[in-house]
Amino acid sequence: MADVLTVLPSVPAAMLASNVIMDVKVVEGLSIYASLWPGPVRCLTRISSVRDQPYFSEYDPGILPFEVEFIDELEDASHLLDESAVILAAADNHRDLDAVRITKAPVVYIIEYTLRTRLQILSVANAPRAAKLKSAAWVMGMELKRRKAFKAARGLQANGLPAYEAYAGLNPLPLLYYDSRLLAADGATAEDIARKRQAVLTGFPLRLAFSGRLERMKGADYLIPLAKDLSERGVQFSLAIYGEGELRPEMETMAARIGVADLVTFHGPVDFRDTLVPALKSDVDLFVCCHMQGDPSCTYLETIGCGVPIVGFANAAWEGVLKLGRCGLSVRMGDTQGLADCIASLSQDRNGLAELIDGTHRVSTGRSFEDTFARRVQHLRSASGR
Template identity: 40%
Template sequence: MTVPAMNDQDPDRTPGASGELMVIPSVGFARRAGKLWLDTKFVEGMRLNARLWGGPISAAMRPAEEGAIPFGAAFEPGSLPFRLIELPEQGPIETTHLRGAAVILAGGDMHDQLHLPALLNGEGRPAICYIVEHDQANRYRMIWTNGAPLVRRIKTLAWTWLTERRRLRAFARADGVQANGAPAFASYSRRQSNMLLFFDSRTREDMLARPEEMAARSARLRAGEPLRLVFTGRLERIKGAQDLPAVAQALMTLGVDFTLDVFGAGSLEEEIKEAIERLGLGGRVILHGIVDFETSLTPYLRARADMFVCCHPQSDPSCTYLETYGCGVPIIGYDNAAFEGLRRASGAGWSTPMNRPDMAAREIARLDREREEIIAHAERALAFAREHTFEKTFERRIAQLRKLAKGRRAEPVAPTP
């Protein structure tokens, strides 16, 4: 089934791209009362793709349950800037699903898309570019810490090892790879020379911290007001949320005057509430639940946060990092590979040893005494985010794809820090 794109005469769309860009995302779609239920971030990205590409675009997607698309919304099919190609719910992607594409942007983390270079190996085949987020080390780490029975984890690790062999072959035969975050870029650039490094973010240029907000934060810090710490994200072990009470307790022991605002929800919410009460953190650690990213969370961080406490044990390229920097808020975080890559590239933020909330608290206590350092890192964080906004990131990614569409292999591309 194909849903046609709207008749879009967007004046921002520049002509000249060759043929159709087909995206095969990891997210699926559902139907609701004649409308399509789609991930809102995906649709927003496709709208920008449509403006920048300069030609037709499509999305080949598998049907899914609405509950599997938690950040979704209902869209009229005719309002979408792309045609939707329905893939089978199960079974392989075939050449019939890919007709008309000049460039295919496929999911490198998805095992059911790794056969595409072998499938499309004839004369005149479309260019294939993969997008990848995780390196192999992080895949193993996520499996080993997921809490499944030991035998199941060992079997999954073996399957993942075999799948990685397929991934390496696919990347070597592809025309390009776009790596979200430093770990994936470092891992796969040995197999593919046409690599592009980017940092995922939903922050548009008009959402960046304003000069007056940066000045107000600096003034508060210099006035010696209590540190305003923040955490945003899922309250899950893979996000390190269980360590937040321990950080707060250690800060109280060290005599730091602070508040810690926590935004998000998850399976650890009750455990964290119990820890707040048991450790006497009431009034210090405040749980806010889930709030809207653009209208509530971003303005709050810009106006009412000094540092982000990030206890992520995984090396996944969380968009939280760059979105926080866009608010002019530097991060103190565990030294996972993804954050370390961003920290080195930006010169902003501080890392502490993994799974050591006491060490994170000690560094925060030091920074409480060295507040000019916080102010300097806030400026660096914002400067880096300004060069990697939602718009600029998509422009870089589309530029690589347009070179492929024109039959020219793009030069290896990585954004300048």
């Protein structure tokens, strides 16, 4: 099948007797590839033994709009790679960097994490110093291999400005995009924006929110101290936390101990489209993003697309999004006091907050899930010569 698009996702899948267990975001992406690519789409995925994860779901492969093939090593699937019109591989998965060596079919890499981000993630890991140094050496070695692969690839799709600026010069056909699962039909309309403006201008307590994994990598450990800082400043607010992770018990205990439990609500993992999106559009005035590393979280465009401005640490990814337009504010990395000051200021300056809400609509226009994937598929077609 010389017209097949072969996708190597970075997240592995699990097998049941007759079904597969896959990351929901991976399935959504593969499904839209299948709707836009002029031919069959095949997913080559490695086998995972982990089946019980909050963001995975079970699927009947017979009704999925794409094929699913399980592989062990990339070399074992060389015949499937060779018959592809183009291969889309996740360069953040070091095991797929050999794709350009194994096959003569054109390869397009996706890249999200820069070397700086990888080292940032490593720095906050709970590991001995010697182990971190050893891991850092390995990361540096993989970075050299990654850059070599980009030079040999037919194309490169960079998620977020940091990755684009770091790697676009290595490849003849680079594309910058901003990841988002938000469908055009689900995004905030002009009417939604008007309602949001009116809500914040009433002067009621600010409705803050965070969504994501409750882990240090996502800065979740800053949320409860931030709530304490806001409370001590006399800011009237509530904080809704959507997501699950290893820090949740510790966060709940801390919230009770320091007296902010009545201001913070833990919702756990929720369905993105059915629960989180409606909540962001109707019940949230401002999103708090304490990400300590510059990975291109889809949280940014999804939140902005719901008409919610973001106040967050000035990591490389968020700073890159802010270059698109005034849709939020940033403060120095790790500065919870500055974050509290910023939120307190917006609580008093409701007209300023309303202007940020207007900015979200301008930035998100033309960057829906469908818009983004249409550009990415057109890029793949260019890479394949179709």
